[in-house]
Amino acid sequence: MSFVLAFPVFDPVAIAVGPIVIRWYALAYIGGIVIGWFYARALLKNQRLWGGTSPIPLVAWDDFILWVTLGIILGGRIGYVLFYNLDFFIQHPLEIFELWKGGMSFHGGFLGCVIAVLAFAWKRGLPIASLGDLTCAVGPIGLLLGRIANFINGELWGRAADPSLPWAMVFPTGGPVPRHPSQLYEAALEGVVLFLVLALMIRAKALSRPGLIMGAFIGLYGVARIIGELFREPDPQLGFLWGGWTMGMLLSVPMIVVGLGIVVWALRRPPLTAKAATGHSSH
Template sequence: MPLLLIDFPSFNPVAVAIGPFAIRWYALGYIGGIVLGWLYARALIKNERLWAGGSPISLSQIDDFILWVTLGIILGGRTGYVLFYNLPFFIEHPAAIFRLWEGGMSFHGGFLGCVVAVMWFARKNGVSILSLGDITCGVAPIGIFLVRLTNFINGELWGRPAAPSLPWAMIFPTGGDVPRHPSQLYEAGMEGILLFIVLAVMIRLGALKRPGLILGSFILIYGLTRIIGEHFREPDAQLGFLWGGLTMGMLLSIPMLIVGGILIVWAVRRGAPRPAEAVR
């Protein structure tokens, strides 16, 4: 074993406990991501220079949308986990589907839930689906970053066995005595910090003036970083490796590369809308 092998810090997954009631860091990660994302979205909407003729979405509309996207994240994330990662178990134990406090959320399911929320809200309120999608995806890395950090705090979703010479390899409480990659931190860095910086720079350079560009870029870059991260992350025990050494996370991310690329090309070719089209 390497001399600099790091023991996993003994974090308490419960942030606050009052009698029988407990608030976990995992829940706070979602809450913090939604709140901070909402504040950032409001800042983007108020900055008229970022839009072609002004934001097509009002502050009151983005305030109302928060409830919609929260439901999309929770319902979609849980449904995705049930369908993609542990369907046989939930068929035998259907009541466990509703025990969210036991964990089990899927990013890809949560993303699809957000897509449904965006499309439904946009049509109901007469706003641009692509622009609302751009805002949602522009702020999403904040939540991804915080949730990945809470995955690390919980000591879950740890990485594959690391080379003995890797100085930051860790022994996770539920990962045996094998030094492993802290893959949660890798994903927090790539899917959270890196993705946020890239999208923020694009927004500052005028990407919101081309509806769908941030949406497509988010989908493409997330899919790419997730596939890279999966090379360091231990597959879920109930699934293991699938075809050709692929994991479920990789398989679900491959379509994102295609869809993201198509949206980027379409947004660039379509160009920025005229002011009369941008503001309704």
């Protein structure tokens, strides 16, 4: 018996006022940044989580938002161009700037965030590990909203599924084949599960060990992404690579290794204490 669901029809445009058009995908980026900004401010104000005064002043975090936003957008686009569709963009270089047509890479966006953290921390004299922890703590919020936007757009759909699967779905651009709604799987793993794990770690004072949240985010995202890729149809211009692996899987393997290394490094260092804090006010 078939339980195939029809893909719900969504308007990809969330807000349209005259010539101004805001799509759900753009709104997901905006929402992720704004919600993450406020969540991070709440973490900074809670001295118990840091073992004393937080090493990142609130005013510095407010200034950092612009830096990390540019890192996400520029890194995400450059990553997509280089990792997923280089041949096309070599032939059509002007389309690199047409962001409204879609095409962003998480791994590229993450590298953009890393550069933003390193540059801002160096410029302001802030601890890199703690700034990285804070940035990674809010990361799953943006991932959740981004994957939901992928689903609304009917893009990045999953592999063919057994029609008896209750939530198997036919996507408008995926042909008549029932597929896994892999965007929702990824939203659950990369967004909800990862956020909850990091939140529990933060509650257990993981922020008092600089680098621990950052390492956990990097490694666990790599695991979550590889699991999600098992149900996701690979990009048509790339297809399956070596041994049935996809580009998303290959890019996630180094994240697991690096994340584990950072976790070990963080656990071997002494935790922050009230005396070890920089003394910056978090008013």
